[in-house]
Amino acid sequence: MxxxxxxxxxxxxxxxxxxxxxxxxxxxxxxxxxxxxxxxxxxxxxxxxxxxxxxxxxxxxxxxxxxxxxxxxxxxxxxxxxxxxxxxxxxDRYSSSPIIHYSHQLGTDLYANAIAAYTLYNKENILVIDFGTALSFTCIDKYGNLKGVIIAPGVNSSLSALIGNTSKLPKIKLKKPPHILGEYTETCIQSGIIYGYLSMVEGLINRINQELKKNCFVIATGGLSHIYTPLTKEIHFKDKLHTIKGLKILFHWNK
Missing domain, CATH: 3.30.420.40 (ATPase, nucleotide binding domain)
Incomplete structure (x- = not known):
């Protein structure tokens, strides 16, 4: 095995x-x-x-x-x-693979995400959104060309920074609040983190689609993907194991 x-x-x-x-x-x-x-x-x-x-x-x-x-x-x-x-x-990013990229700063996780997307999905343009420590967007086309990457602060990182820098805020459970407009501190922050990040995700997907002049097939992965995927129609598939599948493909290319 x-x-x-x-x-x-x-x-x-x-x-x-x-x-x-x-x-x-x-x-x-x-x-x-x-x-x-x-x-x-x-x-x-x-x-x-x-x-x-x-x-x-x-x-x-x-x-x-x-x-x-x-x-x-x-x-x-x-x-x-x-x-x-x-x-x-x-x-790492220098390991042999079926995709083409010219970045000398591409993280191994993003590289694996691109490889798995190219190998598993036969789509014109594929966008992998990784809800990890950072929030990353990795785009690749059906020919194996890496179109580019977006990296933003991760959800938990932002939440931790907010709570850590504010003395009276309680520990917040990361979940969908009952309403957009919160009534209590906890639900106010939940709305900002959940719907604020969701709006950023949907907005970036829209901007990427506009720049490419074609809509991407969007895959969500990472530890918090299960929270955001059900809240939007812009994400087409969720796979928490997407990155390690890419590592498996890299193994077979480099063993």
Missing amino acids: LLTINIGNSSIRFGLFNNNYNLKCNCSWIINSNPHRSLDEYILLFRNIYQQYGIFSKLIKNIVIGSVVPTLTNIVEQSLYKIHKIKPIIV
């Missing part, structure tokens, strides 16, 4: 696939990137997760890692080597 790992600033997503070209994920889980853990702590954590999900470590024959956090890449790689005695393949 193939273990795929997407290391982000807020979380680490794992996916377990068969070693063939099938992109159906057999099992997936997520852990926080913080707090900092030692090598031994990661080894113990990974072993406990395997036990929890009934995963036999000997069945994992290949490992691929995509990361935007260099300080975490090495320790995760070392801990997995200790468990599996397998050297993981590390992929």
Whole structure:
């Protein structure tokens, strides 16, 4: 089996696939990137997760890692080597793939998003919106040309900044409020974060479509995609595993 790992600033997503070209994920889980853990702590954590999900470590024959956090890449790689005695393949924007891009600053997660979109969806223009630590928009056409990227502050980052810089604000649960105009502090902030970001997402989709002069097929991924997708008709499909599918494709191109 193939273990795929997407290391982000807020979380680490794992996916377990068969070693063939099938992109159906057999099992997936997520852990926080913080707090900092030692090598031994990661080894113990990974072993406990395997036990929890009934995963036999000997069945994992290949490992691929995509990361935007260099300080975490090495320790995760070392801990997995200790468990599996397998050297993981590390992929990034310079790894071989079926798409064409000229960016020297493209994050591995955005690269994987573009690759998965191009491989899985036969559409004129595809837009992947990743509701992660940052809110990102990655656009690619059916010929494998990366059209461009938009990056904005992430939803949780904005919410944390607001609460952290305001002494009397309570901790806010991120969910759809009952009305646009809130009556209490919590629902007022929920409306701003949910509908404010939704308006930005819909507005950027509209501007991208205008610039390309064709409507994009829009995919949502990332930890908060399940909150925003039901609230708009501009998002056509949601796949929380979209990025790790891209990492799996990168593995097959670079193994």
